[in-house]
Amino acid sequence: MLHDIPFDDGNTSVLVGLEHSEDAGVFRLNDGTLLVQTADFITPVVDDPFMYGRIAAANSLSDIYAMGGQAICCLNLVCYDSCNIETHELRNILLGGLDAVREAGAAIVGGHTVDDPEMKFGLSVTGIVEEKHLTRNNNAKAGDRLILTKPLGMGILTTANKVDMASEKSMEQAAEIMALLNKGAAEAMNKVGAHSATDITGFGLIGHALEMARASGVTFRLKADSIPFLPEAVDLAGMGLIPAGSYNNRRFTRDDVHFEVQLSDDRKMVYFDAQTSGGLLISVAPEKADILLERIRKNGAKSAEIIGEVGTRKEKHIIFS
């Protein structure tokens, strides 16, 4: 119903617009340099205001990194309940956001706040990318290796945390994973060269992998045993602490996924699980895969793994083996 709105209005400088289910919009500034723009905000995923701010900002910045870009300036987007959230809490949320933006090497140049009973925070981010470094999600090639830079399970863990059922230790790990910028992974991609990339957020590993495989006209063969996840997520999935979004992901993608390997239903739910500030999924030429993986890990994403490879188009776009 909304698909047919001609948002880009035929503007020839728009390289990537809304129709591509891409991570960010891309606009040509001049021959070599492209502008990348995105915006995102989220409700609280952890209890600590500073950490929430930092995670929300990392989550917003991630779309720029998924395109191979670097952030340059940001706007705060704040929806908060001025009657129930104390000023010092809001201050800490904003400081957490600033912390992430500083690490990104970008600047916060303004923002907008509205009153809302449900807290939301995030950023509108402007970035730039050199055209040769642009990693769209439609260029994965048969033979490529697939790298995932962060472990899965964040949706399940943050859902469990809302009712105090996640362990403190796992939540600490989850917060650290979500707070990590995808900047290091993007820089590694620029350095080594990659064919295609996306970031894993609300549609989960399978949802975002499917978008990339579909857009590229290929099939992804994922090795279940190589895909990193926080182990407690499987236990919590078994107790029904799964966000509704993850079930939606399963419903929308299941016809395009084939499990050759026997996995418990709870384990499968981790692969469908909606992520907040998830890692990048990168498609890279096989001869560069190990070098890229090593550099990504060195740049901070220590749990990054090669999780599978790209094959020619089969009946299903995603196969777990």
Next chain:
Amino acid sequence: MSQVVDAKGLACPQPVILAKKALSGIEEGLITVIVDSEASRENVRRFAESQGCTVSVEEKDGEFHLEIAKGYTCGIPDHAEESGKDTGKKRAMFIQSDSIGPDAELGKQLLKAFLESMVELEDRELPAKMIFVNRGVFVTCFWNETIEKLAELKARGVEIFSCGACLNFFKIADKLKIGGVGNAFDSVQTLVTHENAITLG
């Protein structure tokens, strides 16, 4: 009367938490949780099953009614009453392995625990016959602790047989420590003439 928990309109994981509270308030029995989304239906079912409860789901006008049974359901004791005092005697047990379920190591422990706990049954609940076939004959030959308990059952009138062909196949006919040796005809006859044959393993 079973307790009803109305969790309609609540986002995940709130319905799970309401179900958790309701279940922790009872030792055994039934609760019904009403939800109105597929995600909540799945989540409440997962939670209840993770707690060892059984769940049945009914859809009514876009709502899901999950009936959760904790502990023994009311149905089982009723049924036992109905089937009368001496039907236990008509039961045959057919033990066809030295393990229950897919994991062999766990399965051995389970079978041992099941068989040994049978001495706790009332006389009227005991089966008339126990027939050990295939790898089940390892129990009657080598499981000394279990054999002691089987001897108690035998003394209380349970007939115990091990399959002769099976003993020969494993070359352990000389190791049999409890009960008699049966043949295929005995086994088949027992299975068809006893109303309730229970298969283990």
